[in-house]
Amino acid sequence: MNHEIQTETFVENYRRALVNAQLQRALSNATAKFTIGRRLAVMSVGEDWEILRARAREIKEHAGNNLDYYLDQFTTNVERLGGRVFWARDSAEANNYIASLARERGATLAVKSKSMMTEEIELNRALARAGVEAVETDLGEYIIQLADERPSHIIAPAIHKTRGDVADLFTEKLNFERTEEIERMTALARRVLRERFARADMGVTGANFAIAETGTIVLVENEGNIRMTTSLPRMHVALMGIEKVIPRLEDLAVFLRLLPRSASGQQMSAYVSFLTGVKRAATEEGPDELHVVILDNGRVDMLANEHLRESLYCIRCGACLNVCPVYQKIGGHAYGWIYPGPIGSVLTPQLLGRERAANLPFASSLCGACREACPVKINIPDMLLRLRYEIKEGDEADSQRHNDKPIERWLFAKIKNRFAKSAERAAFKLWAATMKTPARFERAARLARLAAQAFDNRLPFARWTATRDLPPLAARSFREEWASRENKKS
Amino acid sequence: MADKQETLARIRAALGRDKTIAPKPLASFTPRAVNATDEELTSRFCLELERVSARVTRISSADEIKNYLKSLLPKDAPATVAVSDSRALIDAGLREWLAERGANILPTLKEFASSQSPRVNGNNGAELMESYKRELVQASIGVTSADYGIADTGTLVLVSGSEQHRLISLVPPVHVCLLDSKRIVATLHDLITRARAEHYSNRAPQAMTFITGPSRTADIELTLTLGVHGPRELHVLLHSHVQ
Numbered sequence: 001m002n003h004e005i006q007t008e009t010f011v012e013n014y015r016r017a018l019v020n021a022q023l024q025r026a027l028s029n030a031t032a033k034f035t036i037g038r039r040l041a042v043m044s045v046g047e048d049w050e051i052l053r054a055r056a057r058e059i060k061e062h063a064g065n066n067l068d069y070y071l072d073q074f075t076t077n078v079e080r081l082g083g084r085v086f087w088a089r090d091s092a093e094a095n096n097y098i099a100s101l102a103r104e105r106g107a108t109l110a111v112k113s114k115s116m117m118t119e120e121i122e123l124n125r126a127l128a129r130a131g132v133e134a135v136e137t138d139l140g141e142y143i144i145q146l147a148d149e150r151p152s153h154i155i156a157p158a159i160h161k162t163r164g165d166v167a168d169l170f171t172e173k174l175n176f177e178r179t180e181e182i183e184r185m186t187a188l189a190r191r192v193l194r195e196r197f198a199r200a201d202m203g204v205t206g207a208n209f210a211i212a213e214t215g216t217i218v219l220v221e222n223e224g225n226i227r228m229t230t231s232l233p234r235m236h237v238a239l240m241g242i243e244k245v246i247p248r249l250e251d252l253a254v255f256l257r258l259l260p261r262s263a264s265g266q267q268m269s270a271y272v273s274f275l276t277g278v279k280r281a282a283t284e285e286g287p288d289e290l291h292v293v294i295l296d297n298g299r300v301d302m303l304a305n306e307h308l309r310e311s312l313y314c315i316r317c318g319a320c321l322n323v324c325p326v327y328q329k330i331g332g333h334a335y336g337w338i339y340p341g342p343i344g345s346v347l348t349p350q351l352l353g354r355e356r357a358a359n360l361p362f363a364s365s366l367c368g369a370c371r372e373a374c375p376v377k378i379n380i381p382d383m384l385l386r387l388r389y390e391i392k393e394g395d396e397a398d399s400q401r402h403n404d405k406p407i408e409r410w411l412f413a414k415i416k417n418r419f420a421k422s423a424e425r426a427a428f429k430l431w432a433a434t435m436k437t438p439a440r441f442e443r444a445a446r447l448a449r450l451a452a453q454a455f456d457n458r459l460p461f462a463r464w465t466a467t468r469d470l471p472p473l474a475a476r477s478f479r480e481e482w483a484s485r486e487n488k489k490s
Numbered sequence: 491m492a493d494k495q496e497t498l499a500r501i502r503a504a505l506g507r508d509k510t511i512a513p514k515p516l517a518s519f520t521p522r523a524v525n526a527t528d529e530e531l532t533s534r535f536c537l538e539l540e541r542v543s544a545r546v547t548r549i550s551s552a553d554e555i556k557n558y559l560k561s562l563l564p565k566d567a568p569a570t571v572a573v574s575d576s577r578a579l580i581d582a583g584l585r586e587w588l589a590e591r592g593a594n595i596l597p598t599l600k601e602f603a604s605s606q607s608p609r610v611n612g613n614n615g616a617e618l619m620e621s622y623k624r625e626l627v628q629a630s631i632g633v634t635s636a637d638y639g640i641a642d643t644g645t646l647v648l649v650s651g652s653e654q655h656r657l658i659s660l661v662p663p664v665h666v667c668l669l670d671s672k673r674i675v676a677t678l679h680d681l682i683t684r685a686r687a688e689h690y691s692n693r694a695p696q697a698m699t700f701i702t703g704p705s706r707t708a709d710i711e712l713t714l715t716l717g718v719h720g721p722r723e724l725h726v727l728l729h730s731h732v733q
Contacts, residue, residue, distance in 0.1 A: 026711075033712055048521065055519050066513040068501045075494065081694070089492035139718055140709035156709065163711050186707060186715045193719065198623055214694050224660055224705040224720025231656045231697075232623065234616055242501070247515065249686050253679040254519065264708075267538070268643040268678075271720070272700035279696055282611065282618060283600040285656045286696050296497060304504035 007336035010359040014334040023160055027331050030159040034322040037265020055254050057377045060313035063246050070212040070245045077215025081277025083290035091121030094293050098237055099130035107132060107201035113226040114138035115206030116316055117239040119338040135196045137225040139189055146173045152332030154318035155263050203229035207240040213248050214276055222270040236287040242299050243312035258375035262317040298351045307386040311346050313376045320370035326363055342370035342380045354391050361387035449473045524676040531641040532671045538644025542703030544724040552582040555727055562631060570628045572596040576635040576653035578668055596629050598654045632662035639674040640681050643702055649689055650697040665721040671730045
């Protein structure tokens with residue numbers, strides 16, 4: 001396993017996943033547990049759940065439509081309270097800023113909490129190149145880091161690992177006597193990471209929400225590692241995408257009811273921290289430096305695309321993964337990058353480029369379970385359709401531009417395209433003609449029955465039919481049956 | 491390289507306008523009000539806390555706090571206890587009592603600073619914090635008091651302006667938290683409305699912390715394990731105006 005982006009080998013990835021028995025067991029166990037937990041938590045809210053979802057949606061739409069205003073308000077407040085704000089257009093700018101900050105302050109060890117944003121920009125690698133060791137402190141992320149892998153679920157990064165795997169890993173990497181007891185392994189990680197917390201010069205986190213009116217960063221967790229990361233080292237660096245800002249504190253009364261229930265089925269996560277500014281006296285707790293790094297990294301383009309703007313409303317709860325029939329079978333790694341599942345199939349093509357993740361929007365049955373589960377009512381199936389359209393249009397535009405393709409390949413693509421188009425048109429003409437009169441329809445249906453018998457119910461279009469069963473056609477049509485019964489009566 | 495003006499300009503372009511305009515805020519959202527007596531709120535709070543593996547005890551006097559703490563202190567060796575500087579704990583005379591029993595009381599940062607040399611205190615407090623951290627990891631119990639409770643979820647809310655709570659409620663393996671039952675509100679919405687009015691209208695506190703049960707993880711095989719980074723035990727002592 002390595003960290004190269006593997007979205008282009010999606011087909012090979014999922015084929016491997018489907019025959020991995022251990023992964024299949026882990027996935028069915030995890031997604032079932034999460035789904036049931038979420039159901040119960042939603043039920044406990046009762047009919048207010050739908051009101052909360054609608055309100056969350058409304059807030060995110062309002063914040064998105066006025067993002068320039070709220071980002072300005074948020075960052076002005078952060079700076080007023082002693083924090084520094086850095087605006088980064090892409091991962092390189094963000095990484096360089098954080099790495100040079102570490103270098104300037106002589107930091108050699110950074111502790112990190114789980115943050116999809118830092119995964120997105122591969123901060124750990126950038127820090128390593130700058131001579132700074134970055135240690136993941138969320139237990140799941142720590143396991144993944146020791147194994148040198150990628151997380152396979154947004155909120156449970158190591159669900160693909162068994163306790164035996166973790167025991168092997170801890171024995172090998174941490175030099176401890178092997179145990180498979182989960183309590184003892186957890187205690188072990190606590191001991192090792194405590195020492196890192198005590199030594200670290202820099203704490204790096206993401207941000208679940210950024211409150212414009214107060215300049216507050218809100219972080220949600222269960223383990224306490226985020227609280228450690230933000231209160232022990234003398235520097236706190238928080239990374240956030242431009243879309244994390246919401247207008248008011250009162251908006252949290254909505255999001256903090258939706259997020260834990262959707263993510264882990266909890267009424268409330270064990271810890272929620274509201275962090276505002278830096279300490280004002282040496283005898284106060286908390287870091288004396290706060291750096292808020294605000295990243296675009298492709299998000300302004302999402303904002304500009306009206307069909308896809310709502311991808312920015314995601315609060316990273318992972319509920320859509322657990323209910324997705326595709327994710328349930330192929331797991332997170334098959335998606336080839338850091339955002340798996342339905343929301344990953346929407347985000348990845350936009351963040352990496354549609355041509356690099358062209359398979360992902362097609363890996364969905366469009367059943368709509370993700371849309372039902374989403375606490376912000378994101379219409380994921382519609383966006384998948386839109387991306388399919390954009391990807392196909394892009395292919396065509398490509399073959400028309402033929403910039404880097406040899407002329408014969410370009411010609412072949414063009415002819416194939418032309419042929420496919422006229423074949424499609426002819427098929428629809430034939431369909432229209434057939435459906436026009438009952439007599440034609442009758443004749444066509446009879447022909448179809450004969451053909452189905454001849455091909456033993458398997459049509460010769462292998463790519464489509466290899467994985468689909470054709471419903472057997474009745475020997476007599478309904479009309480024929482009806483007519484013969486009428487005849488008998490009379 | 492990106493900067494604020496450049497980024498905001500690109501965002502405006504994406505939204506199809508060339509000037510930032512202050513939006514009309516969304517109308518405030520008022521969820522259904524909860525009609526519950528104080529006693530009902532307190533019972534709900536206790537029930538929810540027990541659901542998340544916290545222990546909750548109702549007490550009616552300062553002596554009961556002491557008795558409860560006594561049951562937590564190790565019998566054989568003197569313990570190190572970190573006690574926050576909250577008004578309620580000072581009034582209960584907890585520190586004096588603990589000291590009499592031979593416990594080693596960890597002072598707050600402020601007290602700690604006055605006992606250290608100017609060298610430690612200089613350098614913007616960096617060394618002070620380092621020495622304080624080394625002391626704090628020795629503590630086996632942390633005692634704080636909460637500013638609010640949320641009945642709906644069994645959540646304790648601690649605000650940094652009122653006491654030094656961040657490390658004391660996090661680093662020691664056992665956290666004991668005192669709460670006045672009159673400060674229990676029904677819902678998260680009530681809490682945010684109240685905390686906003688009482689703490690965020692002027693200068694926002696640097697930290698407001700929600701605590702709902704002990705530290706927990708399910709990262710190995712989704713098996714619940716308590717005390718991964720923070721406390722393994724959370725004890726809540728509920729009182730109404732202890733004298």
